[in-house]
Amino acid sequence: MIRLDNISKTFRDGDTQVQALKNISFEVNKGELVAIIGKSGSGKSTLLNILGLLDKQTDGDYYIDGKKVSSIPEREKAKLRNSHIGFVMQDFALVEKYTVKQNINIPLIYTDKPINKEKAINDVLKSVGLSDKTNTPAYKLSGGQKQRVAIARAVVNEPQIILADEPTGALDSMTADEIMQIFERLNMSGKTVIIVTHDKDIAARCKRVIELSDGEIAKGTN
Numbered sequence: 442m443i444r445l446d447n448i449s450k451t452f453r454d455g456d457t458q459v460q461a462l463k464n465i466s467f468e469v470n471k472g473e474l475v476a477i478i479g480k481s482g483s484g485k486s487t488l489l490n491i492l493g494l495l496d497k498q499t500d501g502d503y504y505i506d507g508k509k510v511s512s513i514p515e516r517e518k519a520k521l522r523n524s525h526i527g528f529v530m531q532d533f534a535l536v537e538k539y540t541v542k543q544n545i546n547i548p549l550i551y552t553d554k555p556i557n558k559e560k561a562i563n564d565v566l567k568s569v570g571l572s573d574k575t576n577t578p579a580y581k582l583s584g585g586q587k588q589r590v591a592i593a594r595a596v597v598n599e600p601q602i603i604l605a606d607e608p609t610g611a612l613d614s615m616t617a618d619e620i621m622q623i624f625e626r627l628n629m630s631g632k633t634v635i636i637v638t639h640d641k642d643i644a645a646r647c648k649r650v651i652e653l654s655d656g657e658i659a660k661g662t663n
Contacts, residue, residue: 442602442633443469443492448501450487450656461487462498463656469635471601474628476644477637479653485637486606488653492635493604494522505602523551527595531607533587537580541571541590544579548598556599565593569623585616592623596632603627605636609643621646 450462462484469475479485490496491503494510503511510521527548528534535544542562549558566572569589579587588608595603605624609617621643628634636647644650652662 442471442506443635444504445492446502446504448488448491448498448503450484450491450496451499461656462491465501465656465658467651467658469633471633472628472631473633474625474646474648475635476647476650477635477653478639478641478644478650479659481639483653484656485653489604489606489635489637493526493528494518520553523548523598524554525600525602527598527600527603529588529591529595529603529605529608531610533579533584533591535579535587535590535594538578540576540578541566541574541582541593542576544590545594545597548594552598554599561597561599562593565597568596568626569593584612585619588612588616588620589623592620592627596627601631601633603632603634605634607637607639609638609640617643 446466448462448465449460452459452461465488477485477488487496491498498511502509505521505525510518545562545565546558549556549561563572566575569592571586571589571593574582574586579590582590609620612620624634624636625646636643638644650662652659
């Protein structure tokens with residue numbers, strides 16, 4: 442489903458060029474549950490942003506379902522991102538004044554998919570155990586509940602790929618376990634899930650681990 446060929450990313454910091462990623466190559470098959478680990482500054486979030494079509498590599502090629510997506514126009518890239526990819530962030534990225542239902546509805550505003558929106562929202566709320574919070578403003582939720590809403594929003598559009606950036610980083614261990622169980626259920630339902638994490642316990646629950654070190658894939662982890 443995903444293939445990266447020699448992906449590199451260089452940033453300019455004043456007069457200095459910083460290479461965040463160096464010749465990253467790997468594949469992720471449909472239905473895999475993959476963890477990307479590494480120390481702070483190893484390039485994890487940069488890689489996830491490229492996978493999610495939020496950023497563009499400096500060199501190399503990126504393919505989704507065999508289609509080269511690294512050089513498609515931005516309009517087509519946005520459409521592909523909305524239809525194929527769901528994002529879950531550490532800080533939840535909810536609109537605090539919106540209700541749970543309004544937050545989950547955001548991706549559906551831009552979709553061309555023939556989705557029964559009311560049913561889709563109700564189904565994902567049930568799947569994350571928040572059916573009783575439909576009309577609750579996001580600012581009234583706990584951290585764990587906010588992350589459940591973020592996951593529901595990520596999957597309501599029925600994407601095939603779920604990308605999560607430190608999704609348990611702001612949660613206590615019990616809540617983190619509950620959130621990870623949701624990701625595992627999504628994976629069992631056929632979703633391809635890629636989780637960036639510094640938590641070795643979370644990584645150990647994934648079927649494959651890719652470790653980054655100084656912008657490169659560490660030996661033996663691809």
